Structure formats: C-alpha cells, structure tokens
Amino acid sequence: MPSDPVISRRGASLLGIAGILLIAATLRLPVGALSPLADQISVDIPLSAAALGVLGMMPPIGFALSGLIAPLVARRVGLETTLLLAVVIMILGHVARALAGGYLVLVLGSFIVLLGAGFGNVLMPSAVKRFAPHALGPMTAAYAMIMAVGSAVPPTLAVPLAEEIDWRFSLGSWAILVTAALVPWVLLAVRGARRRARDRAADPDAAILEPDPHRFATLARSRTVWGITIPFTISSISAYVTFALLPVILQDVAGVTATEAGSLLAVFAITGLPLAFLAPVLTARLRTPTVILAASMALFLVGYGGLLLAPQPLVLLWVVLIGLGQVTFPMCLTLMSLRTRSSQSAASVSGFVQTIGYAVAAIAPLALGALHELTGSWAPSLTILIVLAALTIVAMPMLAARGIVEDEVRARAR
CATH class of the missing domain: 1.20.1250.20 (MFS general substrate transporter like domains)
Known part of the structure; x- marks a missing residue:
C-alpha cells in the first residue's frame, strides 16, 4: 500500500x-x-x-x-x-x-x-x-x-x-x-x-471473487470454504439451541431449578472466554486445525451424550464440555483470514460461511423445540445434536489439505 x-x-x-x-x-x-x-x-x-x-x-x-x-x-x-x-x-x-x-x-x-x-x-x-x-x-x-x-x-x-x-x-x-x-x-x-x-x-486476487449472481456458486467450489462452513454451522446451532433451550432442557432432564439452570447457562457463556483467546492463536500456529476439530467433536459428543444418558449428577460437567466444544467458532473466524490471500476474499468467504451458518441456526431452536412438543421428550433433540456434532468429521479432510480459497476456485474454474 x-x-x-x-x-x-x-x-x-x-x-x-x-x-x-x-x-x-x-x-x-x-x-x-x-x-x-x-x-x-x-x-x-x-x-x-x-x-x-x-x-x-x-x-x-x-x-x-x-x-x-x-x-x-x-x-x-x-x-x-x-x-x-x-x-x-x-x-x-x-x-x-x-x-x-x-x-x-x-x-x-x-x-x-x-x-x-x-x-x-x-x-x-x-x-x-x-x-x-x-x-x-x-x-x-x-x-x-x-x-x-x-x-x-x-x-x-x-x-x-x-x-x-x-x-x-x-x-x-x-x-x-x-x-x-x-x-x-x-x-x-x-x-x-x-x-x-x-x-x-x-490486489489481483480480488478479481477471482468479484460479486455477481454466481458468487455463492463460485465459493461453493472450494473444499476449504466448506471445511470452514461445516464446523461454523454446527457451532452456531449449538450456541443458539443452548441459549434458547438449555435452561428448559436441564430442568426437564436433570431436575435442576430455574435458578440453577440460569447459573449453568452462565457457566456455558463464561467457558467461551478463554476459548476466544486461545483458539485463534492455536489455529494460526498449527499446520492444520484437525486437532481442534477432533477435540470439538469429542467434547460435543460427550457433553450432549451425558445429558442424554446420565444427566445427573454430572450436569455441570456436561455443560462445561458443551461450552468447550464451541472452540470451533473462533477457529473458523481465524481460518477465514488464514485461508485467503486478500481482505476482499476474506470478506466473501466470511459472508458465505455466516449466511449458511446463521440461516440454519435460526431455525434450529424452533425445530428442536417443536420436536420436543411432538414427542414429549428431549431425547430426540439431543440425539440430533449428537449426530450433528459427529458431522464435524466431514470437515477434517477438507481443512487438512491446507488449501487456499483463491487457488481452489481458480483450479476448479480451469
């Protein structure tokens, strides 16, 4: 400049x-x-x-x-x-x-x-x-x-x-x-x-992602973009479902009071503070974020699995593990910058990832709440959250290749 x-x-x-x-x-x-x-x-x-x-x-x-x-x-x-x-x-x-x-x-x-x-x-x-x-x-x-x-x-x-x-x-x-x-x-x-x-x-790389009606289709050609989108979406679903439904879920499945449920929700929120600091630094230093993805998946699986199978007496542990599973959110924010060559491309990738992630997260609490009303149990909803957490594995090979978005888009265009 x-x-x-x-x-x-x-x-x-x-x-x-x-x-x-x-x-x-x-x-x-x-x-x-x-x-x-x-x-x-x-x-x-x-x-x-x-x-x-x-x-x-x-x-x-x-x-x-x-x-x-x-x-x-x-x-x-x-x-x-x-x-x-x-x-x-x-x-x-x-x-x-x-x-x-x-x-x-x-x-x-x-x-x-x-x-x-x-x-x-x-x-x-x-x-x-x-x-x-x-x-x-x-x-x-x-x-x-x-x-x-x-x-x-x-x-x-x-x-x-x-x-x-x-x-x-x-x-x-x-x-x-x-x-x-x-x-x-x-x-x-x-x-x-x-x-x-x-x-x-x-900034010649910016031209690759010029805005046009096919912008999303262009970005969808990149494995790296999908590798970021999948864990971001899973993390967003978990966050919005937790803030909307966790207090009710905990009262129903773990027998805690409304006050205790509110305190546990605060624990979930506080757990994100050290992750927000550590995850970006760790993501920037690692060759690939596969370890972070695997850790997030395991934390979600154990946390939601614990609420499903044995909510008491370890309810605090399950909530903390679910909170720690959110480590992929700051990881994804970092990858939007690390896996692009220009600030313009980072903005386009961020737009793609956040549009899909938040659009899905918007309907998740309503859908899982409706499922509870239909079945009278939180078990189906918790099972869906477990399945979604397991889908994190799909993103691992996509991000293990250390691809750069502009390079992938260019190669697919050829």
Whole structure:
C-alpha cells in the first residue's frame, strides 16, 4: 500500500486495529440487551411468548442476511466505508428500539441494529486481514475475546439501568458506546475512498471473487470454504439451541431449578472466554486445525451424550464440555483470514460461511423445540445434536489439505 499524505501506512494500521477492537466491543450488545427487559417493556408494549420468539429469531436472521449483503457493499464502497456504515446502522437501531412506541417499531429497530452488527461480524476477518496481516492469530484472539466479554455486559447491566431510570434509557444507552467506534472508521473511510481504485489494482486476487449472481456458486467450489462452513454451522446451532433451550432442557432432564439452570447457562457463556483467546492463536500456529476439530467433536459428543444418558449428577460437567466444544467458532473466524490471500476474499468467504451458518441456526431452536412438543421428550433433540456434532468429521479432510480459497476456485474454474 503506497504512502498516504494524510495518514501513513503505519498510522492506518494502528487506526484499523483500534477500530477493530472498538467495533468488536459493540457487536454482541444488541443480542443480550433486550431479552432481560421483557417484563419492563411489556408494561408499555405488550409482548406475548410468540412476540418474544420473533425477537429471539432476529439475531441469526440479521446475521445471515448480512452475510449476503455486506461483502457486496464492501466491494462497491470499500471495506472501511462499509464498517463505518455498520457503526451508523447500529447507532440508529439502538435509538429506534429505545424510542419504539409499538411492537413493529421494536422489531424493526432490532432488525436494523442486528443488521449493522452482522455487517461487523462478516467484515471483521477482512479487517484483520487488511490491518494486521502479520498477526492474524493474536488479532483475531483479541477481537473474539472482546466480543465474548461484550456479550456478557448487557445481561448484567440492562436490568439495573432500567430499574434506575427506565427500559428506554437502558436500550438506548448502548448507542453511546457504539458511537466511540465512529472516529477511527470515519478517518479510515475518508482515506479508503481516495485510494480504493489503487488498492484494487494492487490486489489481483480480488478479481477471482468479484460479486455477481454466481458468487455463492463460485465459493461453493472450494473444499476449504466448506471445511470452514461445516464446523461454523454446527457451532452456531449449538450456541443458539443452548441459549434458547438449555435452561428448559436441564430442568426437564436433570431436575435442576430455574435458578440453577440460569447459573449453568452462565457457566456455558463464561467457558467461551478463554476459548476466544486461545483458539485463534492455536489455529494460526498449527499446520492444520484437525486437532481442534477432533477435540470439538469429542467434547460435543460427550457433553450432549451425558445429558442424554446420565444427566445427573454430572450436569455441570456436561455443560462445561458443551461450552468447550464451541472452540470451533473462533477457529473458523481465524481460518477465514488464514485461508485467503486478500481482505476482499476474506470478506466473501466470511459472508458465505455466516449466511449458511446463521440461516440454519435460526431455525434450529424452533425445530428442536417443536420436536420436543411432538414427542414429549428431549431425547430426540439431543440425539440430533449428537449426530450433528459427529458431522464435524466431514470437515477434517477438507481443512487438512491446507488449501487456499483463491487457488481452489481458480483450479476448479480451469
């Protein structure tokens, strides 16, 4: 990248790193900020169980749509401008939710803020690839760790803020934190707008994945892309099913109280913190991530198998093992950067993987919940989760070959 008269290359890298960390702190805020306030919101906006269910589906739906849209927008206006747009969209969504006078506006505001967060999710591997190309593992670890911490903050503070002031202030206050991420991305967007044409000319690999109606079909030719997509999807299903259904499952199969089930869900969430730091660094150092995939599969199999066959007295162990099985999520984020040659390609791969992963994860809790209603037992649902975990083995040979996405796409095109 040639020198810039206003911001040097080193200055741009530092701004980019700061921007990545700041935006990472905002990406999970919309997910956990609303549900703890359901009782307070219901006083002004009636929320039935079905209404809450629709709101609960917004995160994976918003993230899946972002996977389709964000890479195309980034191609049109540049990575930096698109991430700036993501921050602005999140601010507008937080404010819209806080000012909502009715249910439809609450849903619309939730969709807007989650769409912005989804843009950030999709483009973070691309941003790491561009601004920290020589520290992909540590940088991915840093932002994944911050995202994990960010997911725990709203559930902790949302109710106290609502009780101290009101639920509208609690929902809207997160817009203030998101605003802090504006500064670096405004500066970088101005710089990127001046130099986007030269960046494209200097990045010949980007042309392989030019956006067109066949973009997904093009990426689907890559074994590596599917090797990332499969464990990402399994991890996403596990995460959304756990947050939506685990407390009920534990009360039914293990006989724990509602309070104990909530504490066990918190244990599941906390387990992800060290994984968010360790997995990217380990992925970057290993020749292939086969060991991580095998470990994840074994952890899921034992964890879900334990809940199915012997839920008591080791219920805490089973929950911890399921939480540790989520190690493939930060692994996949790292591979999106490691197994591509350009930031543009990383964005396209991230979009492909997250669209499929979150689209499937969106319907998984509903499907498994309906299966329970139909059968009167959680055994079929837990069996399905065990089978899905076993499918991780399919991804192992795909990623063991150490393929690069652009090379695979080019070879298949020939």
